[in-house]
Amino acid sequence: MSKSSYIGVFDSGIGGLTVVKAIADSMPNENIIYFGDTAHVPYGTRSKRQITEYVLADVKFLNTFDLKAIVIACNTADSIARAKVEDLYDLPIFGVVDPASKRAAEQTRNGKIGVIATNATVNSGAYDTAIAKYNKDAQVISVACPLFVPLVENGRFSKGDIVIETVAREYLDPLVEKGIDTLVLGCTHYPLLSDVIEGLYPDLQIISSSGAAADTLRQSLEASELVSDTDDSIRKYFVSDDADGFKRQAQVFMGDTLGGDVTQVSLE
Amino acid sequence: MSKSSYIGVFDSGIGGLTVVKAIADSMPNENIIYFGDTAHVPYGTRSKRQITEYVLADVKFLNTFDLKAIVIACNTADSIARAKVEDLYDLPIFGVVDPASKRAAEQTRNGKIGVIATNATVNSGAYDTAIAKYNKDAQVISVACPLFVPLVENGRFSKGDIVIETVAREYLDPLVEKGIDTLVLGCTHYPLLSDVIEGLYPDLQIISSSGAAADTLRQSLEASELVSDTDDSIRKYFVSDDADGFKRQAQVFMGDTLGGDVTQVSLE
Numbered sequence: 001m002s003k004s005s006y007i008g009v010f011d012s013g014i015g016g017l018t019v020v021k022a023i024a025d026s027m028p029n030e031n032i033i034y035f036g037d038t039a040h041v042p043y044g045t046r047s048k049r050q051i052t053e054y055v056l057a058d059v060k061f062l063n064t065f066d067l068k069a070i071v072i073a074c075n076t077a078d079s080i081a082r083a084k085v086e087d088l089y090d091l092p093i094f095g096v097v098d099p100a101s102k103r104a105a106e107q108t109r110n111g112k113i114g115v116i117a118t119n120a121t122v123n124s125g126a127y128d129t130a131i132a133k134y135n136k137d138a139q140v141i142s143v144a145c146p147l148f149v150p151l152v153e154n155g156r157f158s159k160g161d162i163v164i165e166t167v168a169r170e171y172l173d174p175l176v177e178k179g180i181d182t183l184v185l186g187c188t189h190y191p192l193l194s195d196v197i198e199g200l201y202p203d204l205q206i207i208s209s210s211g212a213a214a215d216t217l218r219q220s221l222e223a224s225e226l227v228s229d230t231d232d233s234i235r236k237y238f239v240s241d242d243a244d245g246f247k248r249q250a251q252v253f254m255g256d257t258l259g260g261d262v263t264q265v266s267l268e
Numbered sequence: 269m270s271k272s273s274y275i276g277v278f279d280s281g282i283g284g285l286t287v288v289k290a291i292a293d294s295m296p297n298e299n300i301i302y303f304g305d306t307a308h309v310p311y312g313t314r315s316k317r318q319i320t321e322y323v324l325a326d327v328k329f330l331n332t333f334d335l336k337a338i339v340i341a342c343n344t345a346d347s348i349a350r351a352k353v354e355d356l357y358d359l360p361i362f363g364v365v366d367p368a369s370k371r372a373a374e375q376t377r378n379g380k381i382g383v384i385a386t387n388a389t390v391n392s393g394a395y396d397t398a399i400a401k402y403n404k405d406a407q408v409i410s411v412a413c414p415l416f417v418p419l420v421e422n423g424r425f426s427k428g429d430i431v432i433e434t435v436a437r438e439y440l441d442p443l444v445e446k447g448i449d450t451l452v453l454g455c456t457h458y459p460l461l462s463d464v465i466e467g468l469y470p471d472l473q474i475i476s477s478s479g480a481a482a483d484t485l486r487q488s489l490e491a492s493e494l495v496s497d498t499d500d501s502i503r504k505y506f507v508s509d510d511a512d513g514f515k516r517q518a519q520v521f522m523g524d525t526l527g528g529d530v531t532q533v534s535l536e
Binding site for chain 2: 047049151
């Protein structure tokens with residue numbers, strides 16, 4: 001493991017690119033391997049057993065590269081299967097739930113934190129546990145938002161779009177009525193909804209799990225003197241289904257070009 | 269193979285239950301095995317290669333039972349992988365695309381037929397080919413409606429729901445403006461949208477691929493004298509992910525109770 005080793009990032013599909021973007025913005029010289037399990041996306045509606053099986057295959061693939069860290073760039077995978085990954089691999093494992101929980105726990109003023117995520121993440125209770133670790137008095141109110149991922153993937157994340165705004169209000173009004181002052185976007189697709197949510201609820205403090213994860217990773221790499229200092233950052237993307245479909249959607253999530261090739265691989 | 273042999277029905281997940289419902293309404297004494305590949309749902313956004321791989325595993329599983337017919341109760345699977353299934357199995361294989369195409373080709377008055385389906389079904393051109401077989405002068409206008417499956421699965425199929433009506437109008441207005449008089453619901457989830465679509469476009473003739481498939485199956489079983497005459501119809505349901513999640517959603521698609529147990533099986 002060296003400064004130039006890869007950061008291995010994985011997600012059920014394309015949402016994890018918001019984490020890659022946050023890492024690249026924060027540490028532009030890093031070499032990054034990304035795996036998107038597009039043959040099995042979405043994870044958020046599946047069972048724990050099934051999610052764990054998919055996650056272990058994802059990590060096994062990433063681990064064929066020279067890595068200095070693994071980032072679970074999917075709140076569902078992190079919530080359900082993180083402990084199992086930590087048991088099996090002797091690498092620094094970073095997630096999205098803990099960094100976002102820490103930030104929310106520190107930044108809430110009234111102690112009422114809303115968490116929006118997939119069904120699997122909400123049912124796991126991972127955010128409740130993690131936030132309690134940093135702020136035992138905080139009240140966490142979670143809601144599963146199963147329509148957000150398909151709406152985002154179909155480009156419906158613009159302010160003024162009656163479809164996304166109607167759905168967002170149905171999910172979020174009950175949280176706001178209960179007095180939350182802080183909202184965790186507990187799914188790596190949701191940063192694309194920031195504008196819509198800020199527009200509807202301008203007083204809410206919004207915490208992106210993608211941004212929080214990148215900051216935590218940077219602090220850890222700095223502490224262990226593993227931040228890359230090369231000039232030419234390498235990025236390689238792998239997916240388990242068709243590469244073209246991934247490439248077509250990628251720019252929306254990266255807000256930028258991918259900066260590397262996309263290759264289809266079979267994990268089975 | 270006998271009258272009491274099972275009809276094997278499969279789908280990527282839960283949508284195929286609209287076909288089971290249509291079969292049960294038409295032939296209440298049939299024994300039915302259903303497989304829903306909920307570990308890999310949805311098929312409609314995946315590549316041909318991946319869909320074919322999943323479909324072959326589905327049929328292999330069904331074929332462990334004593335079957336008199338296989339029904340591909342998923343337009344995506346039928347469009348992409350039907351020929352491969354027919355090559356490999358010496359059983360009567362029924363689909364959804366051909367019956368719906370025949371009905372649309374016969375019932376259109378002005379020869380302009382709209383088809384709504386998943387991305388994979390539309391891109392396959394299966395409906396264009398099948399409709400041309402029955403009515404070579406018909407003009408087929410297809411549109412992929414990727415948000416319909418998640419919206420239906422999240423219960424958004426009521427008349428007056430601004431979310432489903434806005435999305436439906438965006439998909440369907442262009443077809444109606446081009447003058448279609450007949451619309452094929454080319455996905456087994458879409459029968460649940462009949463009320464919404466009829467409400468928005470009362471002059472359209474709507475053809476459900478689920479209903480057409482059940483009618484074709486009945487005609488064929490009658491012709492080969494294989495309609496069941498037992499009193500106690502057996503129904504068994506298998507899914508590749510969590511059975512409870514499937515059971516929770518099933519009633520919406522069946523419009524009735526399942527009439528049999530749901531068991532989780534692993535195909536891998």
